[in-house]
Amino acid sequence: MSDFDYDLFVIGAGSGGVRAARTAATNGARVAVAENRYLGGTCVNVGCVPKKLYSYAAHFHEAFEDAGGFGWHLPEAPRFEWSTLRDNKVGEIKRLNDIYGRLLDTAGVRLINGRARVLDPHHVSVNDETISAEKILVAVGGWPWVPDFPGKELTVNSNQVFDLETFPERFLVLGGGYIAVEFASIFNGLGSDTHLVYRGELFLRGFDQQVREFTRDEMAKKGVRLHFEANIASIEKVEGGLRVNLTNGEQLEVDAVLAATGRRPHLEDLGLDHLDIALTDSGHLSVNERFETSVPSILALGDVSGGPELTPVALAEAMQMVRYHFEDTETSPLDYRNIPTAVFCHPNIGTVGLSEEQARASCGEIRVYAAEFRPMKHTLSGSSERCLMKLIVDDQSDVVVGAHMVGEEAGEVIQGIAVAVRAGLTKADFDATVGIHPTGAEEFVTMRTPSRR
Numbered sequence: 001m002s003d004f005d006y007d008l009f010v011i012g013a014g015s016g017g018v019r020a021a022r023t024a025a026t027n028g029a030r031v032a033v034a035e036n037r038y039l040g041g042t043c044v045n046v047g048c049v050p051k052k053l054y055s056y057a058a059h060f061h062e063a064f065e066d067a068g069g070f071g072w073h074l075p076e077a078p079r080f081e082w083s084t085l086r087d088n089k090v091g092e093i094k095r096l097n098d099i100y101g102r103l104l105d106t107a108g109v110r111l112i113n114g115r116a117r118v119l120d121p122h123h124v125s126v127n128d129e130t131i132s133a134e135k136i137l138v139a140v141g142g143w144p145w146v147p148d149f150p151g152k153e154l155t156v157n158s159n160q161v162f163d164l165e166t167f168p169e170r171f172l173v174l175g176g177g178y179i180a181v182e183f184a185s186i187f188n189g190l191g192s193d194t195h196l197v198y199r200g201e202l203f204l205r206g207f208d209q210q211v212r213e214f215t216r217d218e219m220a221k222k223g224v225r226l227h228f229e230a231n232i233a234s235i236e237k238v239e240g241g242l243r244v245n246l247t248n249g250e251q252l253e254v255d256a257v258l259a260a261t262g263r264r265p266h267l268e269d270l271g272l273d274h275l276d277i278a279l280t281d282s283g284h285l286s287v288n289e290r291f292e293t294s295v296p297s298i299l300a301l302g303d304v305s306g307g308p309e310l311t312p313v314a315l316a317e318a319m320q321m322v323r324y325h326f327e328d329t330e331t332s333p334l335d336y337r338n339i340p341t342a343v344f345c346h347p348n349i350g351t352v353g354l355s356e357e358q359a360r361a362s363c364g365e366i367r368v369y370a371a372e373f374r375p376m377k378h379t380l381s382g383s384s385e386r387c388l389m390k391l392i393v394d395d396q397s398d399v400v401v402g403a404h405m406v407g408e409e410a411g412e413v414i415q416g417i418a419v420a421v422r423a424g425l426t427k428a429d430f431d432a433t434v435g436i437h438p439t440g441a442e443e444f445v446t447m448r449t450p451s452r453r
């Protein structure tokens with residue numbers, strides 16, 4: 001046993017920190033974790049979980065409208081009550097916070113409620129206590145970042161938007177990343193008159209171009225008002241709301257503005273600047289495949305180290321870190337290719353592997369199989385929502401290198417397809433798979449004629 005108080009001291013009990021602490025402790029390490037805000041971190045408290053709950057809430061809007069064509073008639077027009085959703089969400093998150101606390105406790109991890117600072121490569125301070133550890137894991141995640149403009153202080157960020165005191169009947173989202181697109185869909189679905197303002201020509205940079213364009217058209221059909229190639233010049237308070245002046249001269253009056261303009265590593269006042277620790281160009285902690293920073297006893301993973309900023313990535317990194325540092329097993333580096341992801345805009349996006357543009361650049365000859373269709377449900381619902389499914393195939397090897405979907409439960413569908421893409425299966429394997437009928441997903445195994453090469 002080392003002379004240190006702990007084998008591992010974890011800063012941050014979010015997705016990565018909790019998984020690392022529990023897994024290391026289960027392997028016999030003496031572990032403590034400091035958390036100064038909320039157990040479970042961003043995902044549980046102000047990220048994936050509340051967002052998905054609100055997305056469910058927003059989908060009811062369409063479900064009520066769709067029901068008529070199937071013979072259901074509601075006695076009166078449905079009425080949405082923001083406070084019920086918000087307060088039920090608070091209760092559910094409290095339940096999850098307690099579960100995280102119990103998981104740490106059961107694993108024998110000491111949890112310290114407080115803000116940790118790194119003093120030197122083996123010491124941290126929390127609540128006036130100085131603690132030594134053989135290894136310190138920085139798993140502090142990220143924090144919303146908003147650019148400067150007059151009236152910036154009148155905006156809310158993604159941490160605050162879930163708990164607005166009153167429901168914004170008129171809502172504006174600034175940003176073009178997945179969080180911006182999701183919140184625009186959510187508030188539109190809940191009944192806000194919703195605007196999305198983005199400085200680029202099209203949102204969701206990095207996603208497949210056809211997916212981006214299809215999503216733009218579907219969201220516009222659902223009533224989200226899209227303002228591309230525009231930015232916020234200033235915001236001012238006016239009687240009954242906020243006046244937002246856009247750089248293209250437009251003026252919009254709304255009740256709330258969400259700035260979903262990116263996240264930065266949460267490194268402020270953490271003490272790492274005294275150690276001259278290496279950062280990447282984007283300001284994240286630079287780590288090697290063993291998650292060691294330039295100070296080898298200080299490790300980092302999750303959003304703070306700048307990989308794909310997703311909970312399952314933070315979890316995978318945490319388990320991999322434990323394999324390297326607290327298990328005697330040989331292990332190969334984590335494979336960051338083919339990480340599937342979903343965007344919970346309405347309709348949802350699910351995606352894995354290469355976009356058509358990436359595949360053209362890296363594979364040479366490709367075949368693209370794409371189908372856009374009206375889902376069976378909407379033959380009776382009357383909704384004009386359409387679905388897009390797309391496979392990208394490397395022409396020479398026949399391997400499916402990308403799969404994309406925009407449509408109901410796209411994340412659920414793509415999770416299964418991701419196994420096949422990761423396994424390197426060919427289009428012939430997809431073709432040989434019998435479909436499940438009648439589903440939308442069967443399209444993934446029945447598309448026979450390339451749409452283009």
Ligand SMILES: Cc1cc2nc3c(=O)[nH]c(=O)nc-3n(C[C@H](O)[C@H](O)[C@H](O)COP(=O)(O)OP(=O)(O)OC[C@H]3O[C@@H](n4cnc5c(N)ncnc54)[C@H](O)[C@@H]3O)c2cc1C
Pocket residue numbers: 011012013014015016017034035036037038039040041042043044046047048049051114115116117139140141142158179266270301302303304308309310311312314
């Ligand atoms: C609105 C939103 C929606 C998202 N939706 C999804 C989604 O659908 N799917 C998905 O996979 N990912 C989603 N994410 C991303 C996901 O939440 C993050 O990738 C994930 O939480 C990263 O985990 P982490 O452990 O790196 O950091 P975090 O979960 O952020 O945890 C960091 C923890 O460290 C604590 N901390 C910080 N500094 C200190 C300190 N000095 N001392 C003590 N404690 C400290 C913080 O309070 C926090 O609890 C979403 C994020 C946001 C913002």
